[in-house]
Amino acid sequence: MKTKKGDFVELEFVGRIKDTNEIFDLTNAETAKKENVFRPKFKYKPWIICIGHGDVLRGLDRELENKETNKFYKVELKPEDAFGKRSKELLQLIHTSKLVKNDIHPFPGMQLNIDGMFGMVKSVSGSRTLVDFNNPMAGRDVIYEFKIKKVIEDDAEKIKSFFDFNFEQKIDVEKKDDAFVLKNFKLDNTIKKAVKERLEKLLNKKIEYAL
Numbered sequence: 476m477k478t479k480k481g482d483f484v485e486l487e488f489v490g491r492i493k494d495t496n497e498i499f500d501l502t503n504a505e506t507a508k509k510e511n512v513f514r515p516k517f518k519y520k521p522w523i524i525c526i527g528h529g530d531v532l533r534g535l536d537r538e539l540e541n542k543e544t545n546k547f548y549k550v551e552l553k554p555e556d557a558f559g560k561r562s563k564e565l566l567q568l569i570h571t572s573k574l575v576k577n578d579i580h581p582f583p584g585m586q587l588n589i590d591g592m593f594g595m596v597k598s599v600s601g602s603r604t605l606v607d608f609n610n611p612m613a614g615r616d617v618i619y620e621f622k623i624k625k626v627i628e629d630d631a632e633k634i635k636s637f638f639d640f641n642f643e644q645k646i647d648v649e650k651k652d653d654a655f656v657l658k659n660f661k662l663d664n665t666i667k668k669a670v671k672e673r674l675e676k677l678l679n680k681k682i683e684y685a686l
Contacts, residue, residue, distance in 0.1 A: 478542045478623060480527035483633045483677075486539070487521045488621035492612075493551060499612065521624055523640035525677045532557050535619050542623055549620045558612035565608040566597075574604060581606075630678055631655065637674065654681035 478484060489510075490500040498512050504519035524530035526539045534556025542548060554560045569589075574581050581587070581604045585596040594608040627633050631648040634655060638644045647658040655678075662670060667684060674682045 476626075478526060478540055478544075478626060480540055481677075482526045483627040483636065484524060484526060484539065485521045485624040485627065485636075486524055486531075486621060487624055488535075488619050491618045491620075493616040493618050499617075520640070523627070523636045528677060535621070538619075539621075539623065544623050544625055547620065547622050549618065551616060551618050553616055554614050557617045558610045558615065561609050561614035565594075567594075567606050567608060568603045569606055571599060571602055571604045630680060633678065634674060634682075649685075651683075654683045656683045656685050658685040660684070 487502045488500075489498060489503075489506060491498050498507075498510055501507055501510075501512070502519055502521050504513065507513040507517075507519060522531070524539075527536060529536065531539070532552065534552035535550065537556075538548070538550045571581060574587075579587065581596045581599050583596055583598055587594050587596065587606060589606070592608050594606040595611070597605040597607050599605075627636055631650065634648050634657065635646060638646045638657075638660065642660075642662070644660055646660045649656045649658065671682045671684070674680075
């Protein structure tokens with residue numbers, strides 16, 4: 476049986492920059508050690524995603540359909556299907572005095588968060604600072620090597636896997652009439668609402684929280 480849009484899957488991958496073969500993301504600790512990019516504090520684990528719902532880059536999402544489990548695949552993605560093309564509009568000159576007033580003393584390579592936008596200082600010249608708000612990976616061709624470890628079939632297991640992957644929580648799920656009742660979780664009210672809406676969209680099932 477091959478994968479299709481809407482399947483919940485357990486995904487392992489390695490993402491590389493095509494030009495340099497540099498790894499920018501991966502899910503497996505042993506692969507990280509072998510490639511000499513292992514980070515001891517990083518939690519390596521397969522991703523739990525729903526195919527076709529934007530959980531991964533658009534080009535990779537598309538490639539996950541019609542694939543066999545436990546088989547390795549390789550795909551090359553152009554910028555428009557990966558992290559996007561570079562935009563001149565996202566290169567902005569900012570008065571250095573504006574940054575200094577906010578106790579920011581810019582230097583090349585410094586990362587900034589300005590009004591919710593993340594950028595990197597490219598240069599500081601006189602009274603102006605050039606900041607690049609493009610994604611650092613924008614404009615790059617990338618290669619993904621991936622394997623779908625399994626397709627998660629049971630709805631309750633999908634919910635449990637979703638919580639384990641996104642919140643590192645082991646929860647209980649009970650089927651009650653036409654709904655799934657979630658128990659023993661720790662989420663604030665804003666996140667609860669978003670999670671409920673997300674799961675109901677992905678599963679096309681009613682989600683409730685135990686009191």
